[in-house]
Amino acid sequence: MIPSDPIVVGAVAVIALLVLFAVVSRLRGPSEEAKESKRAHEAAQDRDPPVEIGETYELGITELTDHHSGEEVAVGKVEGFVVFTADIPRDLSTGDVIRAKVLSFNEGRTSADATFVTKA
Structure with a gap:
């Protein structure tokens, strides 16, 4: 039986949209900001620190x-x-x-x- 109460139908629609958004976000992968952060972290591991202990x-x-x-x-x-x-x-x-x-x-x-x- 399909619910006919507008509140139930609206709630189901909202839940479906949230699930769809989560799936699409997951498929798209990390954001550009996350990718840049990872690149910066990796670059930091490959260089000498620009600071010295005691300074x-x-x-x-x-x-x-x-x-x-x-x-x-x-x-x-x-x-x-x-x-x-x-x-x-x-x-x-x-x-x-x-x-x-x-x-x-x-x-x-x-x-x-x-x-x-x-x-x-």
Whole structure:
């Protein structure tokens, strides 16, 4: 028996469209943004980091995020190289420029951990 209630018919249509969208998205593959991110990550693995441990660098904050330690860190880049900066002041915002001292590299040397020095 085919439902005749307009609400049921509408709900079935919405579900069908969502399923169709999911299938088409899956068939299309990763977005151009995802592909570019993967290319950038692979390129980072093939080059020497543009920063050195113990040195201080100026970088713009592109994002504030929670680190796996539970602490909020600032994310910025030096010549496209990602630097995670800890011990940041509470009033720091995306777009601020800071100076950070590099403390270590991650495994693979594709990013670095740093500590906040000052706002630039």
